[in-house]
Amino acid sequence: MSKTPSNIKVITTNRKASFNYVLEDKLEAGMVLTGTEIKSIRDNQININDAYVMIRNEEAFLINSHISAYKHGNVYNHEPGRTRKLLLHKSQIQRLMGKVEAKGYTLIPTQVYFKKGMCKLELALGKSKKTLDKRDKIKKRELDREAERAMKYKK
Numbered sequence: 001m002s003k004t005p006s007n008i009k010v011i012t013t014n015r016k017a018s019f020n021y022v023l024e025d026k027l028e029a030g031m032v033l034t035g036t037e038i039k040s041i042r043d044n045q046i047n048i049n050d051a052y053v054m055i056r057n058e059e060a061f062l063i064n065s066h067i068s069a070y071k072h073g074n075v076y077n078h079e080p081g082r083t084r085k086l087l088l089h090k091s092q093i094q095r096l097m098g099k100v101e102a103k104g105y106t107l108i109p110t111q112v113y114f115k116k117g118m119c120k121l122e123l124a125l126g127k128s129k130k131t132l133d134k135r136d137k138i139k140k141r142e143l144d145r146e147a148e149r150a151m152k153y154k155k
Contacts, residue, residue, distance in 0.1 A: 040067050
């Protein structure tokens, strides 16, 4: 899948996902949305930082995501924190279900974007990082920054 700027418009990314999880297998899914939800997403009013995907009865659902109420909506506005159904093939859901149950993976949404006018969600299989791994990553990042500063002032 080539992500060219001409056909994909990224709305939001989950930056905490790569920090808290080791992301392995990425997958694209459609979402079942109402009219006011899609209008709010076009206004960048979506938050997926604390969201996750759960599989129930061989259907995938996006849980704990927040799409703000549409500012020009009226009594027909949507509920901001509702559970949203994801559109995946049955074989994809079964493969994901097997990995989640057997190997202890979690399904994490990583990105929301528009592709050919349709709202898509990128989700990834992730294994939780240990606290020690997170500390090592922070320490390495700080050392790299200090080295860059030292090289900058040396010139």
